[in-house]
Amino acid sequence: MSADWVCGSCWHKHSDGWNDCPRCGKFEPRPIILTIHGNPVTQKNSRQLVRIPGKHGERLMSVAPPEVKQWHRAALLQLKAQAAQLGASGLGDEKHLLGTTVIAYLGKGQHLDADNIAAAPLDALQKAGIILNDYWCCPLHIYRERDPVRPRVDIGLAPYREGKE
Numbered sequence: 001m002s003a004d005w006v007c008g009s010c011w012h013k014h015s016d017g018w019n020d021c022p023r024c025g026k027f028e029p030r031p032i033i034l035t036i037h038g039n040p041v042t043q044k045n046s047r048q049l050v051r052i053p054g055k056h057g058e059r060l061m062s063v064a065p066p067e068v069k070q071w072h073r074a075a076l077l078q079l080k081a082q083a084a085q086l087g088a089s090g091l092g093d094e095k096h097l098l099g100t101t102v103i104a105y106l107g108k109g110q111h112l113d114a115d116n117i118a119a120a121p122l123d124a125l126q127k128a129g130i131i132l133n134d135y136w137c138c139p140l141h142i143y144r145e146r147d148p149v150r151p152r153v154d155i156g157l158a159p160y161r162e163g164k165e
């Protein structure tokens, strides 16, 4: 697990973001911000039923629509590039919770349920190797905004210690 955390109080860079800042003694780690450009998608409620012909007749299969697959491919490329720049990998475990903020900026005419917004971005973070498991993304804050010019998902990750946020 690694990342370069920056103290929000004195801007000191230190690797163990879950500990107090070694310079000023405060616990105010700045979040790492990752951005996935493109119209946000949801995993749930967006699957489509397709007919698959087989030996014994047709069967129905539920598949993710092309735009969701495309979003995941694009998200992976973007996140990997940003992770390399930030030096962030393998974050989060039971002793290192990640306070997580997901802000989805919907594109023109988009309507997504807020309760479905976090799943795809958290899945992408995990596939990109930035987090070990989205189970440790806790507490999780979800916001739905709109930006027709630059639709995207911004994700903030910050070391979280229970009782201190």
Ligand SMILES: [Zn+2]
Binding pocket: 007, 008, 009, 010, 011, 012, 021, 022, 023, 024, 025, 026
């Ligand atoms: Zn500090």
